[in-house]
Amino acid sequence: MAEDIHLLLHDxxxxxxxxxxxxxxxxxxxxxxxxFRYPDDTRAMGYGEAPLPGTEVHDRMKNDxxxxxxxxxxxxxxxxxxxxxxxxxxxxxxxxxxxYKPTAVDTEHFARAYREPxxxxxxxxxxxxxxxxxxxxxxxxxxxxxxxxxxxxxxxxMSLFSAVTEEMGLEVAExxxxxxxPESGHWIAEENPEALVEIVTRFDRTKFGAx
Numbered sequence: 622m623a624e625d626i627h628l629l630l631h632d633x634x635x636x637x638x639x640x641x642x643x644x645x646x647x648x649x650x651x652x653x654x655x656x657f658r659y660p661d662d663t664r665a666m667g668y669g670e671a672p673l674p675g676t677e678v679h680d681r682m683k684n685d686x687x688x689x690x691x692x693x694x695x696x697x698x699x700x701x702x703x704x705x706x707x708x709x710x711x712x713x714x715x716x717x718x719x720x721y722k723p724t725a726v727d728t729e730h731f732a733r734a735y736r737e738p739x740x741x742x743x744x745x746x747x748x749x750x751x752x753x754x755x756x757x758x759x760x761x762x763x764x765x766x767x768x769x770x771x772x773x774x775x776x777x778x779m780s781l782f783s784a785v786t787e788e789m790g791l792e793v794a795e796x797x798x799x800x801x802x803p804e805s806g807h808w809i810a811e812e813n814p815e816a817l818v819e820i821v822t823r824f825d826r827t828k829f830g831a832x
Contacts, residue, residue: 623655627662641825643667643773645810647747650674650754653793656768657761665828666768667821668790669775670782670807674751675758678789683751687718687781694748701742708732708741721779721806758793768794771828775820777805777812798824 630636639662644652649668656666672679683691694700704711709732716723735741772794774786778801787799800820805812 639664674755719807
């Protein structure tokens with residue numbers, strides 16, 4: 622997936638300078654993989670609201686009852702069978718449980734996308750790849766050390782990740798800034814987009830003098 626994003630940015634869109642690559646939840650894992658794979662093309666990396674495979678934080682949290690789905694999604698075929706036709710109900714469980722303002726998320730928008738053939742399996746397969754992701758991260762650190770570019774760790778003010786975001790980032794990177802997104806839980810982009818944009822742009826100005 623990191624290679625796909627790199628090809629999109631540099632081959633398809635013609636980007637000629639390093640990018641600020643940022644992702645939420647499992648997207649943060651992708652952003653981390655991108656930064657390790659393409660450090661010269663990454664001027665900054667952003668992550669948050671999910672434990673990063675290959676860290677001690679991930680190893681501690683993966684069996685937390687709140688994150689039961691980490692184990693459930695790794696079972697082959699069963700999650701697909703049990704959620705088929707129940708996509709809206711299943712997604713709503715997470716929006717209600719992890720959100721500070723769950724109604725900020727348009728559940729039906731995402732449920733409609735996940736009803737497409739193979740969509741739920743593709744989502745579950747991300748979890749099935751965690752063990753390989755962890756091995757890749759540990760190997761990258763062993764070979765080349767931690768990430769050197771500035772990294773921004775984001776977490777919702779009401780999120781269970783508030784206590785571990787900085788610790789987790791420092792396991793994979795040397796320069797980490799952790800910021801809380803106020804009045805939000807897990808779904809920071811939907812629950813408080815204005816604060817999210819302000820934090821990201823302020824971080825960019827502080828590190829790079831961007832306007």
